[in-house]
Amino acid sequence: MKRILPHPLLALVLLIAWLLLVGSISPGAVLLGCLLAIGGALALASLAPPRLRLRRLALLPGLLRDVLVEVVRSNNAVARIILQPAAKTVRHSGFVRIPLDMRAPYGLAALACILTATPGTVWVDYDAADGTMLLHVLDLSDEAEWVRIVKERWERRLMEIFE
Amino acid sequence: MELVVALAIGILAGSGVWLLLRPRTFQVIIGLALLSYAVNLFIFSTGGLRTGADAILRQGAAGTLADFADPVPQALVLTAIVIGFATTALLLVVLLAARGLTGTDHVDGREREQ
Amino acid sequence: MTAWADHLLVAPIVVPMMAGAAMVLAGNARPSLLAGLGLVSTVLLLVLSATLLVLADAPEVRIYRLGNWPASFGIVLALDRLSAIMVALTSVLGFAAFVFSLARWHRAGTHFHPLFQFQLMGLNGAFLTGDLFNLFVFFEVMLAASYGMTLHGSGVARVRAGLHYIVINLLASLLFLIGVSVVYGIAGTLNMADLAARMQAVAAEDRALLEAGLAVLGIAFLVKAAAWPLGFWLQGTYAAASAPAAAALSILSKVGIYAVLRVWLLLFGTGAGASAGFGTLPLTLIGLLTIAFGSVAVLASQNLARLAGASVLISSGTLLAAIGMNRAAVTGGALLYLMGSVLAIGALFLLVELVERGRDIGADVLAVTREAFGAGEDEEDGEPGERDAVGVPIPATVATLGGSFLACALLIAGLPPLSGFLAKFAILAPLFTPGGGLPSALAWVVMAALILSGLATAIAMMRTGIDAFWASPAGTPQRVSVLEFMPVALLLTLCVALTVAAGPALDYATAAANALYAPADYLRPVLKAAEAAR
Amino acid sequence: MSAVLLGWAVLMAQFLLAAATGCVAVRLLRGPRAQDRVLALDTLYLIAAMLLLVFGIRTGSPHYFEAALLIALLGFVSTAALAKFLMRGEVIE
Amino acid sequence: MPETALLLILVALPFAGSLVAGLLPTHARNAAAALAGGIALTSLLLVWMAYPSVSAGGVLRADIAWMPALGLNLTLRMDGFAWLFAGLVTGIGALVVLYARYYMAEEDPVPRIFAFLLAFMGAMTGVVISGNLVQLAFFWELTSLFSFLLIGYWHHTTTAREGARMALTVTATGGLALFAGMLVLGHIVGSYEVDAVLEAGNRIREHPLYLPALVFILLGALTKSAQFPFHFWLPNAMAAPTPVSAYLHSATLVKAGVFLLARFWPVMAGTEAWFLIVGTIGLVTMLLGAYVAIFQNDLKGLLAYSTISHLGLITLLLGLNSELALVAAVFHILNHAAFKASLFMAAGIIDHETGTRDIRRLSGLNRAMPFTARLALVAAAAMAGVPLLNGFISKEMFFAEALSADAPLGLANILPFVAMLGSAFSVAYSLRFIHGAFFGPDPVDLPRAPHEPAAWMRFPVEILVLTCLGVGVLPAATIGPFLDLAVRSVLGDDVPDYNLSVWHGLNLPLLMSVVALAGGAALYLSLQRLLRSEIEGEPLIRRLEGKRIFERTMVFLSWRLARRLEAVAGTRRLQPQLRLIVAAAFLAGGAVVWFRGFGPGNLPPSPIDPVLASVWVVGGACALGAATIAKFHRLAALILVGGAGLIVCITFVWFSAPDLALTQLTVEVVTTVLLLLGLRWLPKRVQVPGERGPEVITRARRLRDLALAAGAGGGMAALSYAVMTRTPPDLLAQDFLARAYTEGGGTNVVNVTLVDFRGFDTLGEIFVVAAVALATYALLRRFRPAPDSLVPPAQQLDQHAAEPVEAEGGTRPVADWLLVPFTLTRLLFPVMALVAVFLLLRGHDLPGGGFPAGMVVAIAVILQYMIGGTAWTEEHLAWLRPRVWIGAGLLLAAGTGLAALAFGKPFLTTYFAYVVLPVIGKVPVASALIFDIGVFALVVGATLLMLVALAHQSVRGRRATSRVLTKPSRAVRAPVAAGED
């Protein structure tokens, strides 16, 4: 089974992507989609990606919702910062180094996606040796607060899902 | 709209020619890239500019020029883009080889003596 | 249904195409397999082109509709005598260069074989196609392969020259595209015959535009033909290229000439309405200037390879000047000239390598300076005795090479007894038609140009030849394998054959030229096919 | 009604995106650092994709979607290449 | 023997013999000589066989079609005059061959010289029996060619090479002029046939082109006959072995010129121009040659200048426009041939036996070789015009003509005196020849002890001297009939009465002879001191050495001037060439427009879309920005070009061309990566802040380029505007749209056009891509980076992060800063592949197709290379073998085209049908899709081959560096690579 379909979850994603692309769920499309998904998974297998294990899938919808809310919220915040008159700049931006406990590659990737997708924060660097991550924050008032946000709001839940 | 496109072609071509006449190989390759944009747009423009024309025929129907953009210049541009891409790649490699062998990136393979 | 004989038209393109593709797949690991494939392909091309020569000798052109689409709509191939001549020259030169390369050049770098096949494919396609844009595509096939061929073997000189060659050809290709698209935008077709048929109908206010587009197209052709002042790239490129590549290049510059001939005569023939005869005077003038520059360049050449390149310039100029005279008989002569010139220059390029092999680099420069500073005068001032002078036996290799060089020189300079002289006569004779009215001033200039350029070539080649074969000490003779000499011998033998059979060859060439000047024979089958399909 | 409203909105959206393109272009031209330009190019890719999507709505044609998809899929490759070049002086090591 | 065969054999036999001789082994001297002699004798026999019919007034002809369309046939024509010359050529040829057999050294590779001699003889025969003007020019140039080879026989000596080169340069130039003259003459006459020409005398002389024709033909004749001012090549030609000299100087090469003058004398002479040119040149040459001959110290040099003088005499005679003078000229041609050949042979014998030809060293040889001395004496006397020898009679005739000449410009008055003076000079140098070599004290210090030569070597001389004597004593009986025959065939019925007898009574010519003989003897005696001095060359005009002037002129014209002109009219630099091409295109298009005049078209322009217009403001700014900063800020320029490309892409979408947008986009990305890969190998270029502004010249050059760029841009803009605003013609597009679905089976017309209607273009295009990829790969295999690019980029020396980091589960492939991208991009690989398949499969009906699909796959792979590194990617994607993709793609695409042949359809005919499959339903099956898959495979393979080959350079570079720099230090750091801003 593993040899035929090495990454079943990813294959499923590929099948969905295919169906989205062709915009049809006719038998032909599904059949071809399955073939391509298997092929894609095989191709991916040759790149030896880390194995993807999702442990607590139930957490995922909540996480997604929070991400969306956070995206909207920070969009608003950053838009304000951009549009405020130049004179009123009391804010300062800066880097924060955040120690991470998570080691799962997909978890880290997901964290990077979330942090980068929310305007106002950019994942800059990750140091595997000491497990710290460097974050740049547009409106940096309190470094500790950011460390807390990242660790509590995102890292913990991601670790539950991916580790 | 024709004027805008014509001006666009002119600016691309002008910039391209200017760079083409410069002494450094990199300038030349950038110039050729710009020039081929200009030429591709030029070919494309000879078929006429049609915003919102159909690009795809409806099943079973024959198209007419009233509803469709002229496909011939498009086909020509596609060929031209591909050929342009290939030759740009070759030129790049040759200019790298020239730089490696002659030690300079001057188009003549030697710095001009003053 | 298409008769099998009809497929012969596409065969000269498909054969090298498939051979080249198979060679890519075969990889570099099995050189003998590649060589075998190449040999099969080139020999097959020889046979095919001979057949096409016979097939083309008919009143009407032959049409091949690719994809079974009607002419003027799909792409057609058209075979007339001119195409047949060009394809035959390609095949012969291709065969010669290929055999030559088997001695050593094909191992000088990777991918020689497929690139060589692609070059043949591009050339044949360019000569056979009846579609303007398809002509562009095959120009590009041929050029892309020729880039590889000129760079084959790498090294400073090749890369340096190759860079110029590529940049200039890219620019010319862009000009080609501009010209083609204007033509399409105004005339609405890409098929050359269809275009010719539409020329008369082009509205007066659109004609200037069409002609401007064609003028730009003409510049693109002239760049490829290395006309002055657009062809300075040629000498350097040809001189730097490896021998088989340069030999094959000797027909490449003729592609520009071919395009001028084909497009000009078809579009600006008598049927072109107000555009008839467009640009002929500029063409002659450019041709004459090219001859002049070529003559100067041939004299100023410091080495054999550049000299050979300069002779290509003269040959291009001669053809352009002759075509510009806009008379069928002159063009017929020019075609005869083209045949001999392509073969001879091809042979010369192969020979250059054999002669230069084992000579000191810079020997040519020495030769010229020796002459320039009159070194060696001391010898004469001594006793005028000649008894210490005993002839030096010439090794067979040197003698053969020398003889071949002499033949090349005679051919290229247009001196008797070989075909070069006859070809020049064939160009000039119609300009000085026995018993006709007084020759035009231009005719005198063309005569002067042809004769003086021949003289310049003769002087330059004599200088180089004397130095290469007479002045250098006959120490170690060059090592030349039979495989390398056979192609030279083949090309020169063909030149001799062209001399002996000058009459029939000229008849063929004149028939080709006459057909070009009476494009109705070209248009009829193409348009007939188009009509039938509508 | 719908047509008028939507037409106006599309036009406005296009104008905003065009204006965005203009802002980006200033960064693209001014820099000052290479990373600024790369960032601007990346933004330009993004805006171009949006412009194409809006254009799809304007013409009611689904055929421009793939172009937007390709921009989203491939645009980042050139940005990543540029960034990697800045970082390592070499795109492929 | 039929006349055709006779004439043909006469011409062809020597050439055939030459070929055989050339193939003989180097030392087969007897075989070669026998062959050559046999052929010469056979030829002579053939000539003799022609005598009966020629002497009866007949003209032998042979006519073989060669280029009948242009009136150039192999026409051979032998009348009396040609017969006489043919006899001369073959007869003396036979003697020379015999002489050469003994003259040439044992170790000389003689077959070669016999081969050349025979070929030359054939060419000369061809000249004299040509019946066609062009053919005459043809053989004429052949004589130049073979004389070149003969003179250069001893090519290891400088003198031989230079003599040969000079001879060929001068005579071939003349030959080309002659060719031009023949063309003009043919134009005047209306035919190239000699017969026709000879009948058209009046037409020729009265034609407006008479003078050009005359000048051209004379240029040919006078250069060949070594007439002033073209005489200088002849003395240098004596670098040839003596037998060759004997042949060239007596019967052949130089005689070709006077042969031509005599041949066309009836139709071209008789005008004032003729007299002024031919007569004057002959006169000057005669005097000059004779004067210089006196002062030659080399026996052969003396004879050479004497030849010039005698040919001047003949030319003068021909120039006198009198029939009797013509007779004298023809007669003197024969006489000169006889005595000059024998004298050259005698000189050769002296040289052969003593080892020197220097008159100052030679002396008293009549004791050692009395027989030779006597022979030489007689021959020299004939040359001096001593009575009872042949030279005397023709000289008498000359004096008579000089006295009676009807010359303009008062030349008639001085002619007799000039004639006497020339004759006296001739006596003087003849005396010097004989006295200097054979008389006086015994020679001292000669290289060899002199003695008589082999009998057979003397034999030819004996024959010739006997002839001189025979003709001198009994002219009418010996030469009479032949001369008459020749003259009659030239002049036709207008032959004047002439008297071939030794004694004409006591008359003025006789007196002149006596004066000349006495004067010559006196002159020789008076010059004794001067001649013995060491001073080289002749007094008065010593500085006017023709050879030196010629060399200087040639070096100037053919080298210095040519080099200068080439530098002025050409360039080896790229920029001027590109400038010229751009300018030429601009001017060509512009000129047409200027002369024809055109304005914008008749269509109203469509309304301006403000969105696209403002987007193009950005696009234009990008283009201009790139143009401005590309020199110092390469990366920025690259980014800006990317911006412009994106705008082009948007434009394609705007104007309903989604396929173009897709393709442009993929190309855009790959090109950026490609150029970035290249950027690493280019030298750093950093703008120095305090740098002074460009020089004035540079600034002017830039201004010019700016104008050119503006012109080109403006021109293209105007052209496109004009085309766009014109009513579209009856476009082909109509057909494409109408048939795309019904006959092409696809709804995406552009794609159907690409893979079907114009599939041949696409097929060509993929071969372009393949060729480029192969060429790129081949070139990169030999890539050698410049030393300064060998140093890894500064970034890498600074960051040691490139080293793999130890982590759980083995070595991680990438640096940890790439960890997250590495995870994400790997996931993107199958997604990209999926999109590619999607684009490929839908292409025929919807935007997409093989090309963009292939590019997407290539980009997917490149992304892995970028993030994962070369080594890792190649380890994991080993199944990607670009060359296989290329080959398979090409074969698939071309093979699809070929498959149509099996169905009796032309190449590339597509097949299209719907197939109903279970479950899936109706599925379109189109061969065009297979074609497109071929395109796809090719694009994947070619793009990867290029990019990966380029990427590999870094790996190779690193390997090379690690050998050089084991420990990178700051000192070797290259300047910061991206000093772009």
Added chain:
Amino acid sequence: MTYATELPAWAALLISLLLLLGSGLAFIGAIGLLRLKNFYERVHAPTLGATLGMGCVLMASMLFFTLLQSRLVIHELLIAALVVVTTPVTLMLLTRAALYRDRIEGNDTVPPPPTGKHQ
């Protein structure tokens, strides 16, 4: 806009709002790119367009084509997914590159590399 006449008014309104919001965010992002002081601040600006901006436009597109073609058209989700996945990659690489360059040039406003690492 002939296609749009068939659209219900609510949809038109919604689509219009989404379009305006999306493009407005992109525009604000672009302004941010222009206005913000240094690179590290500017790097945040485009995210506006990339996240919510793009999201709005995609939603507008989905809505529009779903109604127009009377079938579910949601392939825009792919673009959304791709943007989410690719944006971190670019920004991360780019910011790190900027960081590196600033460190090399001794710009002390940027943090030093983590301890125990070479610089």
